[in-house]
Amino acid sequence: MSVSSIDAAHPRFLSKPILITGGLKVALVQLAVGPDKGKNIAAAVKExxxxxxxxxxxxxxxxxxxxxxxxxxxxxxAEQVPTGETFRALSKAAADASVCVVGGTVPERCGNQLFNTCTVWNSNGDLIAQHRKMHLFDIDIPGKITFKESEVLSAGNKVTTFDYCGVTIGIGICYDLRFYEMATVMARKGCSLLIYPGAFNMTTGPRHWELMGRARANDLQLWVALVSPARDTTAEYVAWGHTMLVDPWGKVVASLEDKPDTLVECVDLNTVAEVRSQIPIRSQRRTDIYDTVDKTNECSN
Structure with missing residues (x-):
């Protein structure tokens, strides 16, 4: 099947039964992060x-x-997947708590390369997805912030989605949020929820964090979760915080401030079906004129 025919016929895109049967209760954890790796891991497991x-x-x-x-x-x-200390702790926590864990990101070592990587663990503690940040954070805003991840990190090269409890979920990392085409590919793979672990800063956070989360949710008619570390004003890099969940209408249904906290909300999948049926942009797209394609033909790393 060609990409241009997905809107009209692809079963994962229009007729996933989960869209009309209920929801998924998610927790977005805004952790305080410090220099002690052991304490950071223990705090994550506790939450x-x-x-x-x-x-x-x-x-x-x-x-x-x-x-x-x-x-x-x-x-x-940096650690290797799945044998590193952090990854083993995530696997055990997922199994012990019997939940799916989207493990934020961890610096990953693979051979002589480093990646900024999100791992996903199912309720049995099995690794079911691994996303390497595709778009590296290389920016220069004079007088505000200069940062160049590419000095150290390598970029991932695959779009990542996974299925859990009948829901197809897409993963992006921080700067990935700015790239609409990547989110579009995830939506066309059947996603009802996109999760972005991210650490926007005090310059870009107030301007773009909520704006882009709402834009992705509204344009693609799905749920978007943005998960930030808590703000630490003594750190060299100060995160904006404001972890939030946005519904397919583009409404922020729940959000945190800048302190350590956890947001727990139900992702109502009926809302996805409602929006897509009432504003049927999928069947109205002019794929005879424009299109967005996935050149990897793969869902995960």
């Missing part, structure tokens, strides 16, 4: 179990939750 007690079926952690965010830290804190 996974607390989220389970609140009824969460899926728990998502923020970007770089086991280390400070900065190019000089990535090599020191």
């Amino acid at each position: 996974i179990h607390k989220a389970k007690e609140r009824g969460a079926q899926l728990v998502a952690l923020p970007e770089c939750f086991n280390s400070p965010y900065g190019t000089k830290y990535f090599n020191e804190y």
Whole structure:
């Protein structure tokens, strides 16, 4: 089947039964992150179990939750998937709590390369997805912030989606949020929810964090979860915080401020069906004139 025919005929795109049967209770954990890797991991595991007690079926952690965010830290804190300390802890926590864990991101070592990587673990503790940040954060805003991840990190090259409890979920990492085409490909793979662990800063966060989360949700008619670390004003890189969940109408249904906290909400999949039926942009797209294609033909790393 050609990509241009997906809107009209692809079963994952229009007729997933889960869209009319209910929802998924998710927890978005805004962790305080410091230089002690062991403490960071222990805090994440504790919050996974607390989220389970609140009824969460899926728990998502923020970007770089086991280390400070900065190019000089990535090599020191990097681990191999799945044998590293952090990954083993995530697997065990997922199995012990019987939840799906979207493991924020961790600096990953693979041979002589480093990646900014999100791993996903099912309720048995099995690794079911691995996303390497595709778009590296190389920016220069004079007088505000200059950052160049590509000095240390390599870029991932695959779009990542996975299925859990009958829901297809897409993963992006921080700067990936800015690239609409990547989100479009995930939506066309059948996603009803996109999760972005991210650490927007004090310059871009106030301007673009909520704006882009709402834009992706509205344009693609799906749920968007943005998961940030808590703000630490003493850190070299200060995160914006404001973890949030946005519905397919583009409405922020729940959000946090900048302190450590956890947001627990139900992703109502009936809303996805409602929006897509009432505003049927999928069948109205002019694929005879324009299109967005996935050149990898793969769903995960």
